Amino acid sequence: MKKIINGKDYRFVINCLYSRKDSFFYIEAQHKNTNRHSLINNVNCILSGLCVDTYNKKFWESEWIVSKNEAIKFFKKANNFLADDSFREYVEKYLDFDRKLGEWNKIQY
16 A cells, blocks of 8 residues: 655555555655755654654664554555644654755665
8 A cells, every 4th residue: 555645745645555574654854945855664653653662673664664553554554644734744844854854865766
């Protein structure tokens, strides 16, 4: 499953991928003006929106290997909070700060 949500300055791509053994979940943020992008699962405001145990090391990475049920649950939650204008605005402000620190070193073509 894949869902694209357009914000003011960012495009968010929520991804939920299944395989026979594992499932993968990640959220990609793409800055519209610079085309820089980053996986943002491990950003604090996203972690809190997904209600995960931040002491669990599997959530420290930017792409998560989880069960199919967890992946679907995270996909639905992320879709809900990123569709909310005020929460998305809050996330975008945080991402501006993060991007200006130079943490976004990949360029999406």
